[in-house]
Amino acid sequence: MLKKIRTIAAGAVFILCTLLFLDFTGLAAKWFGWLAKIQFLPAVLAVNAGVVLALVLLTLVFGRLYCSIICPLGIFQDIAARSFKGWRKKHKKFYNWSPEKKWLRYGVLVIFIILLIAGFSAVTALIAPYSSFGRIAQNLFAPVWLWGNNLCAWIAEKAGGFAFEHKEVWIRSLPTFIIASVTFAVLVFLAARNGRTYCNTICPVGTVMSFFSRFAIFRPFFDTSKCSNCHLCEKNCKAACIDVDNHKIDYSRCVDCFDCIDTCKRGAIRYMPFWKAKQTEAQEVKKSVPAKDSGRRAFIGTSALVLGSLTLKAQDKKVDGGLATVLGKKVPERETPLVPFGALSVKDFYQHCTACQLCVSQCPNGVLRPSTSLEHLMQPEMSYERGWCRVECNRCAQVCPSGPIRNYSIEEKTTMHIGVAKVNLDLCVVNRDGVSCGNCSRHCPSGAILMVRKDPSDKDSLRIPTVDESRCIGCGACEFLCPSRPLSAIRVNGLKVHRRD
Amino acid sequence: MSGFMDRRDFLKTAGAGALAVGTTSLTGCSFSSDKRDEVSGDAEMQMRTSPKNGEKVSLLGYGCMRWPMKKGEDGKDHIDQEAVNEMVDYAYRNGVNYYDTSPAYLQGQSEEAAGIALSRYPRESYYIATKLSNFNNFSREAGLKMYRDSQKALRTDYFDYYLLHAIGTSGFEGFEERYINNGLLDFLLEEREAGRIRNLGFSFHGRKAVFDQFMELHEKYHWDFVQIEMNYVDWEHAKVPENVNADYLYEELAKRNIPATIMEPLLGGRLAKLPDAIAEKMKEREPQMSIASWAFRFCGSYPNILTVLSGMSSMDPLIENVETFSHFKPLNDEEKAFLMEMANLMEDYPTVPCTACSYCMPCPYGIDIPTIFRHYNDHVNSGEIAQSCEQDHFQRLKRRYLVSYDRAVETVRQADHCIGCGQCRPKCPQSIDIPRALRRIDRYVENLKRETL
Secondary structure, three states: OHHHHHHHHHHHHHHHHHHHHHOOOOHHHHHHHHHHHOOHHHHHHOOOHHHHHHHHHHHHHHOOHHHHHHOHHHHHHHHHHHHOHHHHHHOOOOOOOOOOOHHHHHHHHHHHHHHHHHOOHHHHHHHOHHHHHHHHHHHHHHHHHHHHHHHHHHHHHHHOOOOOOOOOOOOOOHHHHHHHHHHHHHHHHHHHHHOOHHHHHOOHHHHHHHHHHOOOOEEEEEOOOOOOOOOHHHHOOOOOOEEOOOOEEOOOOOOOOOHHHHHOOOOOEEEEEOOOOOOOHHHHOOOOOOOOOOHHHOOHHHHHOOOHHHOOOOOOOOOOOOOOOOOOOOOOOOOOOOOOEOEOEHHHHHHHOOOOOHHHHHOOOOOEEEOOOOOOOOOEEEOOOOOOOOOOOOHHHHHOOOOOOOOOOHHHHHHEEEEEEEEOOOOOHHHHOOOOOOHHHHHOOOOOEEEEEOOOOOOOOOEEEEEOOOOOOOOOHHHHHOOOOOOOOEEEEEEEEEEEO | OOOOOOOOHHHHOHHHHHHHHHHHHHHOOOOOOOOOOOOOOOOOOOEEEOOOOOOEEEOEEEEOOOOOEEEOOOOOEEEOHHHHHHHHHHHHHOOOOEEEOOOOHHHHOHHHHHHHHHOOOOHHHOEEEEEEOOOOOOOHHHHHHHHHHHHHHOOOOOEOEEEEEEEOOOHHHHHHHHHHOOOHHHHHHHHHHOOOEOOEEEEEOOOHHHHHHHHHHHHHHOOOEEEEEOOOOHHHHOOOOOOOOHHHHHHHHHHOOOOEEEEOOOOOOHHHOOOHHHHHHHHHHOOOOOHHHHHHHHHHOOOOEEEEEEOOOOHHHHHHHHHHHHOOOOOOHHHHHHHHHHHHHHOOOOOOOOOOOOOOOOOOOOOOHHHHHHHHHHHHHOOOOOOOOOOOOHHHHHHHHHHHHHHHOOHHHOHHHOOOOOOOHHHOOOOOOHHHHHHHHHHHHHHHHHOOO
């Protein structure tokens, strides 16, 4: 019964969490955005004391339920493990008890905390559970979802309907895509063979939770009088935390999946408050069997996995012969990276960001993508080749769970400054083609681009764009709509510290 | 230069267009005969007689400007020759004997395709009209080469009808530059003398003054025919002063007994897709007749017209037009007055008067001008333009407009990318201020997106 409840709750959370990353309409984000905000690490980074306290309390009362029904990466591993159940049976590979790898767990946690404080968020994002899930969902699940959507859109278009619109599928950052693929492969591999290895050796959140779960009020307990030492529970324990021979359960690693309770035919394991538990293990002390070598679980070196076949480069649509060729835009170099409206500063943004990719997957304008720079690897940055940061949109701020993008109202957007445009007159078509243009100025939502006479002595002179730095908000309308290709003649540089009027 | 854009022009993409040609032959038979090859009953194609030599010309002429294109293996567009042959066969068998092309049409492929399709029939059984479309290079050599290339492409050593192309768009000076200073007109007059041009004329878009000058030149050159834009909207509502009302053009020609050939009888298909309120009125009067047939009947009802050109891009409009001109019913005065009333009503709609002739294309900055206008006009005509964010169904209108806009036009070819350089402006035979019209649409789209209408 408990297992059923757990499965249903976990299934619902997993579907909704995944939808959060897949649904581009913003509906899921609106209704279920809170699911991202109750994730432990984002809550810590957002200094969301309420959520952190609630999660700690939850763990103190019920154990690591968080890992079973709230953490999407945990549920994802359960799904992977479940899918390979047949394979394990066929090859007679069952889970079994193994002692806690203390040095690994605590070592990773200590390093993780140090890196977090030092601001090496690219490394922390590699192992943080919610970030890993977001990465997988955004890079691997979302394309499948979008292709499905595009098939529907194609059908809708043929049928003249408007229920579906076409969405472009493109790889926003190749390194992030590769890392996501590797993360996916490693996690599925580990989960298929040994269940929750990641959660109990690497995951820093899991380790933090384990401090509290040891003392949880409700825990699964052995009733040794009923136990027949059949080892069925141990063989089904994905956390490898049941030591049947000693009738011991390592509560620091138990994720409250209740599989043991469900599999035990004799009802020898029960989930109950500790004061009800009959501590009878002492009567039947047996010497413990040494755990098998778990060196195979060391997986940190496996990131060398090459996924060359997966470089599905996003293809640009072919142009009609009756139309002039339009070159794609190149990403310009920006001295300071552009980070979203709602961030306080570049530094603050990258310090708080968990690289969960939620904003990237939600951005309807193709502006946000994971950074490829080593320093901020996988954390989002903005660029304006596919669109600009439209003034009526604050989707990223609405979904951001860990606080780097603070929520703001649409009305405020044009009072916030995240960057400043700079004109390269050598590229400007007014100079290059000798035509009149002013498309940047026409579309600037803050009126920051002044068209001035190229030749001040000639009153009919063509006009060239100049930027009023005090007004420029950095939205990139000018850069996106600039006719100069492949490099725009006007490009936005980020501001290190964002400013408000 | 002709005016029937495929009404089902969501089939704009070449592949789909070709597919349509394959399938519409099945669906297009709305009349009683089982055989698609012949028109129902004992009807015959309406013919007109040329005053010059008594030749019988079909009142429906085939405009070769809007044939379907297919993407070739080289990634470029090529005319779907199979579809063209099938359509020409149908037209030919049903009495259409006037084929109007130009070296400029369909990215320069129209003449060749027409030559392939028509050369399968005896040369004397059809009339070819083509043009000296020297828009860029005004040199004599380039003009002569264009003339000879037309002969080669059309597989002929004489032209039945030959036109100075698009007189008026560049003023009288443009005419002098293109045809007088380089002696090309003299050459063409000699060719007429020699019988290699059997009728010499010009097609006209532009201001009244230029047209008047050309009427005076009639004394000197004896135009055998003149091609004008005529339909029930342009009759009294052409965009003056850049254009001339068709009633004036027609009367001036009739007065001099110069036969007129008609282009844009449908305004590039716009008169086949009318605002709902107007379409309803037409259907009330003639429930069985297509909206487009009104426009053809209007042109055909004037006696001094030799042929009405329609750029039929697929079998559907071809079959329908053959039907219209085979059971031709001229309009009576009351019906003409009714159409004038409809033309008046149309003035109230903010459509862009684009006929999708694509003379403005390719835009050097990649904007897909005709498609942006067509998409906008379609929404105006079906009453799906939002007036205010507060109105009922605003979200539905917004979504429909934006989703279909992205489907019709690639993002980088949409109106917001127009830089307003104005290179398209002089090329438009309808004298549309294209950058301004694009800006108007861009503003509407921005207002939809920001919900600031």
